[in-house]
Amino acid sequence: MTRLHTLLLLIAALLALFTPLHAKKLTPEEKQHLKDEMHAADKKIHFIKESQVDVVTRESGVKVVFFGAQWCRYTQAFTPKWLEVQQQVDEDQERFGNVRMAKVDCTETYKDPNSLCHKTYQKYEGFPTVLIWVDGTPKGEYPDEDEAPKLLNYIKSIASSYRPKVEEKPAPAPAPAPVVESKPEPAPQAKKPVNFKAEQAPQPVADNVSSESTAQPSESDSSSTVAPILVFILVAGVVGLAVIKYRAAQSKKRGFPVSSSRYDGFSSHRESLLLWDAGNAIDKVA
Numbered sequence: 001m002t003r004l005h006t007l008l009l010l011i012a013a014l015l016a017l018f019t020p021l022h023a024k025k026l027t028p029e030e031k032q033h034l035k036d037e038m039h040a041a042d043k044k045i046h047f048i049k050e051s052q053v054d055v056v057t058r059e060s061g062v063k064v065v066f067f068g069a070q071w072c073r074y075t076q077a078f079t080p081k082w083l084e085v086q087q088q089v090d091e092d093q094e095r096f097g098n099v100r101m102a103k104v105d106c107t108e109t110y111k112d113p114n115s116l117c118h119k120t121y122q123k124y125e126g127f128p129t130v131l132i133w134v135d136g137t138p139k140g141e142y143p144d145e146d147e148a149p150k151l152l153n154y155i156k157s158i159a160s161s162y163r164p165k166v167e168e169k170p171a172p173a174p175a176p177a178p179v180v181e182s183k184p185e186p187a188p189q190a191k192k193p194v195n196f197k198a199e200q201a202p203q204p205v206a207d208n209v210s211s212e213s214t215a216q217p218s219e220s221d222s223s224s225t226v227a228p229i230l231v232f233i234l235v236a237g238v239v240g241l242a243v244i245k246y247r248a249a250q251s252k253k254r255g256f257p258v259s260s261s262r263y264d265g266f267s268s269h270r271e272s273l274l275l276w277d278a279g280n281a282i283d284k285v286a
Contacts, residue, residue, distance in 0.1 A: 026073075034076040041083040048102045050109050050116050057133040060165060061098040062158050064142075067120045068128040070107045074146065078128045079103075081148040088152060099159050132158065135165055 026034075048056055048065075057063045066082055068075030082103065089096040106117030106127065120129055130142035130151070139158075144150045 031073075034073060035070075038070065038076040038079040041080040042103075045079070045083050045086060046100075046102045048104060050104055050106070053104060053116060056100075056102065057138070058136045060135050061100060062155075062162055063133040064099065064101045064130060064155060065133070066101070066103040066128060066130050067106055067117060068103065069110060069117075070105070072127045074126070075128045078146045081146065081151070082128075084148045085152045085155065089155065096155070096159050098162055098164065099155060101155075134158070134162065 053065060057065065066078075068079065070076070082101075086101045089099055089101055104117065106115075106121065109115045110117040110121045112118055120131070121127060124141055128146060132139040132142065142151065142154060144154055
């Protein structure tokens with residue numbers, strides 16, 4: 001009996017040691033105190049929306065995200081502890097410069113089967129759940145107790161081993177040889193187009209020219225006038241002789257006797273008259 005009694009006591013002690021917190025029944029005052037502590041801490045905590053989780057966690061660095069719900073007693077108890085760690089991380093940027101902490105409120109969205117909060121709640125069996133991302137790669141759930149010192153030590157271990165990714169930049173292309181630009185010679189000035197109307201226009205004649213300045217016809221002008229008059233007189237004489245001879249020929253055909261001496265004398269006399277008229281005309285012109 002002694003051994004059996006000892007075994008039962010050992011089992012009872014183990015059960016008492018591993019009995020979860022929610023088995024303890026809290027008084028209404030204790031419940032309200034937890035809620036008040038949570039709401040006071042939430043006012044200083046960094047929050048992100050559920051829709052922003054994917055964007056934030058893709059960034060470089062260490063991201064620590066706390067998923068919780070206001071109705072959850074464990075979330076209420078853990079929230080002030082989370083704030084304590086967050087404040088230490090924010091203050092010590094030399095050690096935690098690459099670490100960012102944020103909380104996601106899943107009070108309502110966890111009910112949606114397609115929401116990230118619902119999937120997190122189902123996968124990790126409740127709240128609170130703290131997940132880690134390093135340079136966009138998920139590293140899983142924070143594995144230790146929901147106590148501030150242990151959470152801070154865990155974040156320290158990640159931050160101390162974190163090495164930022166160095167992006168391999170392509171080797172810079174060799175700089176192109178400097179191009180020496182020769183100054184272009186000044187182009188010859190285009191000649192101004194000639195305005196022929198303006199260049200060839202005669203000078204205007206003054207209006208107040210006296211009658212005495214009127215030029216007299218020159219000798220060359222008078223000689224050029226004599227030639228046509230002389231030609232006209234000669235042509236008229238020839239035509240006249242031709243008419244006389246034509247009439248004489250017609251008279252012979254009709255049987256009228258015509259004295260040749262008469263016509264010959266007349267003809268010579270006519271020719272002399274024509275020549276005399278031509279001479280007088282020339283003298284007048286001259």
